[in-house]
Amino acid sequence: MPWLALLILGPLLPAALLEAVSDPPPLLLAGSVAAATVLAWCALQVARGRREPAPAYGWAGVAALVLLSATATSRELWPITLGWAVVALAGALASRLRGNAELVALCALVATAVLTPLTMPDTGVLLALFLATAMATAVGVGLQVRSGREQAVTARRQAVAEERAGMARELHDLVAHEVTGIVVLAQAAAAATPDPTTADVLRRIERSGHDALAQIRAMVQTLRADEEAELRPTGGGAAGLRDLVAEFATSGRARVDARIDDLDLPAAHDAALQRVVSEGLTNVRRHAGEATVVEVSVTQRPGGVGLRIVNDGSGTRGIGPGSGYGLVGARERLERLGGRLDTRLEQDRWILEADLPLADPKDGAS
Template sequence: MNPRLADAGLAIAVTLVLAVVIAADPVGRTSFGGYAFALGFGLILLVRRRLPRTTLVVTLLAIFAYYTLDLPPVGMVLPAIGALFSAAEQHRTYWAVGSAVVLLAVATYFRLDGSEPEATLNGYTFVTELALAAAAIALGSAVRLARESRERTAQIAALTAAEESHAADARMQAERMQIARDLHDTIGHTLSVASLHAGVAAEAPDAAAARPALDQVRAATSDALRELRRTVKVLRSDDASGPEPVQGLAALEPLFAAARTAGLRVETEISVASDALSRSVDAAAYRIVQESLTNVLRHSGASTVRVTARAVEGTLALRIVDDGTSARGSQRTGAGIRGMQERADLLGGTLTAHPAPGGFIVRAEIPARAGGES
């Protein structure tokens, strides 16, 4: 409801109730002054939200002035119910309770004074005014608590929405990084192989000698195109029915074969059971070996590379060593090395890559069951 309309409604209600009580005076007194006060008690409520304590104090003083002028009795609490309600609603509960105590104390004092026999202490009247004051304060407090509860609920909903949005952005960024790493590793490897074979074909003395190299170029570029199509299909698809199949250590042989056809001697020692690694670790190991071979082919000028993989006491240990020129090792510390380190870090492992005597070495240690998979 519009706050102004609510304030106007409360002001009208208080004014009408007091006017009815004044009109029903058992002595038969009628007073325009009494009606004027009734209107004033209502009008002061129009500023109750901005000035709750001022509204309460002015109402109390007006009640005392009302009875000083010997106007028709309307009770001590009834004219103040709007102000008491407003003070409690605006978090001025102590002021409301204190004002109610003052009103009841003053009313009790004058009833005990005995100067007006018809106004002697009446237990029923006292309890009625006490209950009226308590009800006004309790209702104001309940309205305030309900409003604060709605505000807290709205804040929690806003924070939850912001957190969900942040989590969604983080997931999207992680997916983008994963796609970037996969594309870099796969496309970089296949294009490096294609480049090497293209060089061989260019240097071949005749077409017959160049044909095998060109076949390797064709195969490598076909692999790159398949990977691009698969990635684009994943990006365009709204179907999340299941994960894409991942390549692991068991799928390394085609990489080794491609490197061998490019003139690189590849020695392998893969001592990892098929069920020893979780899917994410197996896929990361494949990508690390793939990127390492790409770097060897692209940068090192090596003639031999040795790939070792072991799973010991719940940890996968990878070691890729080549005999390439150490002086060119700085060229192998770009996005590929960062991508491998990110893969290892995400799974709780470590990866180092640096020149070694007579070549270059990549070491990785990753928990075999990382990634929350069994």
């Protein structure tokens, strides 16, 4: 960042020329310029992110101020070049403020820069006020830079988390759903075919499907380690729900009794309902492979939509446990829209009930 070096080191030359106009002793001028150059270089390193020696740089500024101001006071002179360097160093420390060590060094540097000019008999108060203003400005700018940097990091992390959560949902909702269907079809075909060779091939397909599901669940668990992203609408209305139920009915042996009203839903509500129905039927496949009856009811009433999925044979010969994230994601979809989802086991029947109000609670609150 050349502009950063120019901003910090550039004012040293005019400050040194201004200090030389007051005709200070050559040794004092040389000491001020040398110390200012070193401290400005330290400020540049801190601003560029070299955090480890930052507190030491701050204490070096304190020492330089104390030593040179003691010499300058006796001659009623002030090391202007050094003053700029400590202001730049204070701003750099504030921009990288993370721990107690940096905070203590920054406070000591600011206090020393403001208090040491007070020892000058005539212009001490005015110089102290000037340095206090300069220090406050530098520290304020540094803290603002620090805040902006942290916000950028947070935004990047949030974007990554949203992308990971979206990928996890796509894996679970789409890929895992289709693989589950393949496994169920392979199970049904293997049980129905009399040819042992064909049955063996179908069992291999089933085992491969199980392995693929296990890998997908592991990937979903890894990807969902961060916060959830908002879901993308992927609805299909009542026709989409009927297609889901019909696909489920043709891939298994259970009798499916479905009653699905014609629906008039916003896109987000429609997508949420589609996903809940899909996940509910997928869970029947997983946990109740020998269910004989599955009931699906979707009813629209004034103010909302109700869903109920019931099956018998819970927990018998399904394709195995899922990752647990499907119903979690479905519940989160409904809750974001003010709805609810409940599941329970009741007399060997697995029951899923969902309620989705049509009025968005956020709209009602505004």
